[in-house]
Amino acid sequence: MTGxxxxxxxxxxATSLSSGLQSGQAQPGLGGPGLGQPGADPYGPKRPRPxxxxxxxxxxxxxxxxxxxxxxxxxxxxxxxxxxxxxxFFVCWYLVFMLCYLxxxxxxxxxxxVVDRLLAALIHGAAAVVFGAVLSTIFYTFFRGYHxxxxxxxxxxxxxxxxxxxxxxxxxxxxAIVGTLIEIGIATCVALPLGIGTAVFITEVSGRFARVxxxxxxxxxxxxxxxxxxxxxxxxxxxxxxxxxxxAAAMALSVMMLPIIARSSEVVLRVxxxxxxxxSLALGASRWRTVWRVVLPTARSGLATALILGIARGxxxxxxxxxxxxxxxxxxxxxxxEPMNSLPLFVYQGYESGITEMVLRAWGAASVLLAIILIxxxxxxxxxxxxxxxx
Amino acid sequence: xxxxISGPGGQATGPSPRxxxxxxxxxxxxxxxxSWSVGTLVLIxxxxxxxxxxxxxxxxxxxYGLHFFxxxxxxxxxxxxxxxxxxxxTFEVALxxxxxxxxxxxxxxxxxxxxxxxxxxxxxVSLIDLMAAIPSIIYGLWGFFLLTPRAExxxxxxxxxxxxxxxxxxxxxxxxxxxxxMASTYYGSVAIAGVVVAMMxxxxxxxxxxxxxxxxPPGEREGALALGATKWGVxxxxxxxxxxxxxxxxTMLGLGRALGETIAVLTVIAVVFDINFRILRxxxxxxxxxxxxxxxxxTPGQLSALLAAGFVLFVITMAVNFxxxxxxxxxxxxxxxxx
Numbered sequence: 001m002t003g004x005x006x007x008x009x010x011x012x013x014a015t016s017l018s019s020g021l022q023s024g025q026a027q028p029g030l031g032g033p034g035l036g037q038p039g040a041d042p043y044g045p046k047r048p049r050p051x052x053x054x055x056x057x058x059x060x061x062x063x064x065x066x067x068x069x070x071x072x073x074x075x076x077x078x079x080x081x082x083x084x085x086x087x088x089f090f091v092c093w094y095l096v097f098m099l100c101y102l103x104x105x106x107x108x109x110x111x112x113x114v115v116d117r118l119l120a121a122l123i124h125g126a127a128a129v130v131f132g133a134v135l136s137t138i139f140y141t142f143f144r145g146y147h148x149x150x151x152x153x154x155x156x157x158x159x160x161x162x163x164x165x166x167x168x169x170x171x172x173x174x175x176a177i178v179g180t181l182i183e184i185g186i187a188t189c190v191a192l193p194l195g196i197g198t199a200v201f202i203t204e205v206s207g208r209f210a211r212v213x214x215x216x217x218x219x220x221x222x223x224x225x226x227x228x229x230x231x232x233x234x235x236x237x238x239x240x241x242x243x244x245x246x247x248a249a250a251m252a253l254s255v256m257m258l259p260i261i262a263r264s265s266e267v268v269l270r271v272x273x274x275x276x277x278x279x280s281l282a283l284g285a286s287r288w289r290t291v292w293r294v295v296l297p298t299a300r301s302g303l304a305t306a307l308i309l310g311i312a313r314g315x316x317x318x319x320x321x322x323x324x325x326x327x328x329x330x331x332x333x334x335x336x337x338e339p340m341n342s343l344p345l346f347v348y349q350g351y352e353s354g355i356t357e358m359v360l361r362a363w364g365a366a367s368v369l370l371a372i373i374l375i376x377x378x379x380x381x382x383x384x385x386x387x388x389x390x391x
Numbered sequence: 392x393x394x395x396i397s398g399p400g401g402q403a404t405g406p407s408p409r410x411x412x413x414x415x416x417x418x419x420x421x422x423x424x425x426s427w428s429v430g431t432l433v434l435i436x437x438x439x440x441x442x443x444x445x446x447x448x449x450x451x452x453x454x455y456g457l458h459f460f461x462x463x464x465x466x467x468x469x470x471x472x473x474x475x476x477x478x479x480x481t482f483e484v485a486l487x488x489x490x491x492x493x494x495x496x497x498x499x500x501x502x503x504x505x506x507x508x509x510x511x512x513x514x515x516v517s518l519i520d521l522m523a524a525i526p527s528i529i530y531g532l533w534g535f536f537l538l539t540p541r542a543e544x545x546x547x548x549x550x551x552x553x554x555x556x557x558x559x560x561x562x563x564x565x566x567x568x569x570x571x572x573m574a575s576t577y578y579g580s581v582a583i584a585g586v587v588v589a590m591m592x593x594x595x596x597x598x599x600x601x602x603x604x605x606x607x608p609p610g611e612r613e614g615a616l617a618l619g620a621t622k623w624g625v626x627x628x629x630x631x632x633x634x635x636x637x638x639x640x641x642t643m644l645g646l647g648r649a650l651g652e653t654i655a656v657l658t659v660i661a662v663v664f665d666i667n668f669r670i671l672r673x674x675x676x677x678x679x680x681x682x683x684x685x686x687x688x689x690t691p692g693q694l695s696a697l698l699a700a701g702f703v704l705f706v707i708t709m710a711v712n713f714x715x716x717x718x719x720x721x722x723x724x725x726x727x728x729x730x
Contacts, residue, residue: 008429013640016560029498030676052508073592074418085541085544085548087541087544087546088544088545112621112624113510113621115621115623116621116622116624117622118620119505119626120623122498123498123501123502123505123506124497124502124506124642125498126494126495126498126502127498127503127507127515129508130495130496130499130519130522130593130597131499131518132518132523133590134518134519134521134522134590135518136533136537137522137529137530137533137590138525140533140537141529141532141533142537142611144532144536155645159613164601168532170538175724185553193429194429194432197426197429197430198429198430198433199615200426200429201427201429201430203424205426205430205636209427210430212434213431213433215431215433215713216433216434216437216438217433217437218712219437219708219709219712219713220437220440221644221645221647222643222644222646222647222648222650222651222709222711223440223647223651223707223708224652224653224678224679224701224705224707224711225651225653225679225703226651226653226679226682226701227440227444227682227701227705228440228695229649230437230682230698230701231440231443231444234698235443236599237525238444238637247602255436255440258433259433259437259438262433263644265597267599267602267640268602271602271603271606285420286416286419286422286636287415287419287422288418288419288421288422289420289422290417302602305520305598308524309520309523309525309595309598310495311524311526312520312523312525312526314522315524315526316525316526316527316528316529317527317651318522318527318528318654319527319653319654319683320678322654322686323685323686334667344526344654346527347528347529347532348528348658351528351531351532351535351658361473362532363532366526366528366529366532368587369529370525370526370529373521373524373525376524377517377520377521381517
């Protein structure tokens, strides 16, 4: 052991991974004061070996395969082969690229490297598809919705005195915007404390009953949104004669959001290291203080994500709102009386009507919905990060 | 050292050891009480939904008999009410959605945790969360206006060249026909609905998977690298085994969403009550979209039939979840992480 270490290794040692294994003699800079030899290291400053570094060979193989496959597909596709359309072009390009990359890599490298490269290409391709799809959704919505944005009355009027076929210069969606904000606000106030409370109950107060609650909540995450709506409709509206109102819709939304928030918060709380809890308890903190000061702050970022996912599911849900809030074309800020419209409901009705102007308004409302979600989203992200403490 | 342990007040030769208080502190008693009651309340809310739906099944089965489960058509005016077609459609749409979304979600989660450059990482995580935040109605519009024309193109290609494979065959469609007939043949099919639902499954599954992959122990990662593993080697030997629970859990969450998706499906499909195994052929129906489609015009008797259909859907999703929960509790990532 000492014989190998006294001989300097041919390359600078990888300090990030192996510094703990080597003795002070081999690494004078890192050794103790008594062991280290004075003088500069002859192999230059120690840097961690870059794990994911690409060589020129890596880069050229990738670029060459990309360019070669593009050229091949460009020449054959739609000219020699009986295929057409942009979708097919990209699919073919990707398949031919993978074959090229496989061949190029296999010429000079062992199997492990070939597999590594192909899977890297596969993973990058899949990620590109997913991110392309989500960006296309966002931009397409704003692209179709901007016609309605050009009219200021779209944001300041309701549809009460406007014909459906009237041009975009009349009427608007103010009633739907206000309705959505009120409904989601009530729903969040109900679902957030209950959801996180349930997650804390499941993870921190373990026991047989907590396991039962966990199983039921887990199963309930799969509950279709429309069933939550029907449940509230049958209980609140049919049995207790609550009106079709924003409050009933908010209750339906909170019933739907509750298991989602509880389940995703529980997943986050479960991966908080057990050692942190034990350290807090060993220092004499009570169980409550441990939860409040250690477990929840550690999981804060994850809990914010859980809340975002819950609100996101809630704010865009059409089905419970469709059943519980009723349709309203007029402005109504009171959640307890009279029907209340909301953005997803307005979008769905606009699409259903098939009238050109209403479809345009539906796209406009969809853009507003998306913009509200973007704003909420950025706010939640900033809140989750800006507090002091662990990230 | 020994002085620190015995403390300033306690001495080794003291009269008696300090009494240890083993009960709960008042704050903890309140904490346990409150969280116990929250758990009970949530259990009551969730349980009453299942119970309520179950109670609706009884009058329906009494009125329509067991034909309720085998009848294909849903036409209350001629006394035909059944969920066979809707159940089949629900399974087909969910299956297509899972087949499309789970590989994409898994690979995207791996991209974010393992491959993405550091400055992009948090942005991509936000983008995936944002994808979950996009409402289903917007995915429905996206599916109808943007996806459907492209999907019809791909459907036609699949039917033409892979039509020998039963799944891709569309009976009665002439693949060489002019483009005009394409719309009615391939529009609103199971495959299109499945892809739209997949857009909603991906972020849920991906968020769970990424969360677990990011928790993979760095010591084991570095150990694998030190032993000479490639990047994929690290993923295969450390990240994926550690994240198995997250993969199954994410798939489970996604399947739940896929089975119950209502509005997006209703927006893109052509409503047809039919036993149809051709996923590319126009027309299908799912249980959830059946409820949303027929709720408005239902009499009380039909409403309870719709709720009974909802109960069938409810039981299926519960069964799926219980099976998946067994896998998740066995996996390694279910255990608490040690530092």
